[in-house]
Amino acid sequence: MSVMSRINEGAIRAYIERRLAGAVRVDDPVPHVIVNDFLEPDFYRELTAAWPPLELFHRDKAGLKYDLVPGSANVDRRSAGYQRLAAEPRALWDFFVSRVNREMVAPLLIGRFQQEVDDRLQRIREAYEAGLIDYSMAGARDWSYRANVGRFMMRANGYELKPHVDSMPYLVTVLHYFPDDAGDDHCGTIFYKAERPLDFLACVRDGSTQYFHDAGIACAEVMRVPFRANTMVAFPNTLGAAHGAIAPSSKPRRIFQYHISLKGDDEKV
Secondary structure, three states: OOOHHHOOHHHHHHHHHHHHHOOOOEOOOOOEEEEOOOOOHHHHHHHHHOOOOHHHOEEOOOOOEEEEOOOOOOOOHHHHHHHHOOHHHHHHHHHHHHHHHHHHHHHHHHHHOHHHHHHHHHHHHHHHHOOOOOOOOHHHHOOOOEEOOOEEEEEOOOOEEEEEEOOOOEEEEEEEEOOOOOOEOOOOOEEEEEOOOOOHHHHHHHOOOEEOHHHOOOEEEEEEOOEOOOOEEEEEOOOOOOEEEEOOOOOOEEEEEEEEEOOOOOOOO
C-alpha cells in the first residue's frame, strides 16, 4: 500500500482544526501559539519516517547548517536534492506543503494573528508605493499572501542563531519540530524580550533577516519552547518578535519551517 493511500485528508484537517481551536494565544514576550501533538499522530509518524536523508541537503561551509527546499532548483539551489528524493516521500511532503500548510493551517493562523498581519501589510504597502522596496514580492501585485513552500532545516552542534526577526515579506513564521529522539527542553525556539523594536525603515529597505545586536538593541532570553515531537510554533513576524535557537549537542536539530508570505513559489524563500 502506498503512503498516499494511507492518508486520510479529512481526518488530518479535522484534527488540526481541533488542536488549533484549543490552543491559547500568548502575547508575552511576543504574540505566539504553541501547539503540542499538532498533527494527527499517524500522519506525523509518516512524515517522520519520510524525513529526507542528510545527503540531499545543501550544506553551508561550516557544516552546521543543512537546508532542503521542496521546490524547483531553478528558483533555489537548495531544492536540487529534493528532486532526487524518492517518489513516495516526495508526494507525502508535497501534500504537507500544498494541502496541509497552505490550505488547512495558514488560514487558521491568519485568524489568530489578523491584527498583526493587517498592520504589517499596511506598512509594507505604504513603503512599496513610496518606492522604498526594490526586491521582488509576487504578492505586491494584489497584496495577497499565502504559505510558502518552506524548507527542511537541520542544524548541527555548535550552531547558534542570534535574536532576530525574519525577512520583511514574511507575515507569520511557522515551525514544526521533528526530533529523531525523545527531544529535550533546551533546543526549541528561544523567545527574547527586546528593549525596543527594530526600526521599520531600516528593515523594509534591506528586506532580509534582521539581527537585534546589529542594531544595538539588547535582548533578554525569556523562554525556550521544549523541543518535543509533533510540536508546532507560530508567531507573527513583527518588529519586536525577537527569536533565535541553538543546536543540540547530539543529533542535528530537525525542523520544518515555512512562512505566510508575500513571496510567490517562483521566488526564493
